[in-house]
Amino acid sequence: MDAEEFDTIVADEAAEYLRGIEAADQGPRRGECLRCYLDRMVIAHGCDDTTRFTRRWLTWAGMPDPKAVAEWLEAAGGYCDCEVIATALPEHWPWPPAGVGTGRYAQS
Numbered sequence: 205m206d207a208e209e210f211d212t213i214v215a216d217e218a219a220e221y222l223r224g225i226e227a228a229d230q231g232p233r234r235g236e237c238l239r240c241y242l243d244r245m246v247i248a249h250g251c252d253d254t255t256r257f258t259r260r261w262l263t264w265a266g267m268p269d270p271k272a273v274a275e276w277l278e279a280a281g282g283y284c285d286c287e288v289i290a291t292a293l294p295e296h297w298p299w300p301p302a303g304v305g306t307g308r309y310a311q312s
């Protein structure tokens with residue numbers, strides 16, 4: 205192996221490592237429920253008006269038919285990740301965490 209090959213291998217491994225960190229940052233944690241996961245992701249990354257994190261959790265959780273569950277959540281008003289939190293799965297506490305939340309999410 206020459207120095208150039210070695211550099212390429214090191215660069216590839218570094219890129220793979222960074223992709224792993226990024227994926228771990230956005231993936232559900234062991235035992236994390238959908239609602240807790242969405243709270244964490246919407247606070248950290250915002251809502252892009254899709255159910256990207258909801259769908260990711262449903263797949264991660266090994267739901268036999270994640271699409272059907274996503275459709276059920278959408279029918280219950282959860283047409284995007286923040287609406288899954290606010291409308292489809294509102295019975296969860298605490299929301300928002302201390303110091304987070306404005307407007308409709310603010311605790312009075």
Ligand SMILES: [Zn+2]
Binds near residue numbers: 285286287
């Ligand atoms: Zn939203």
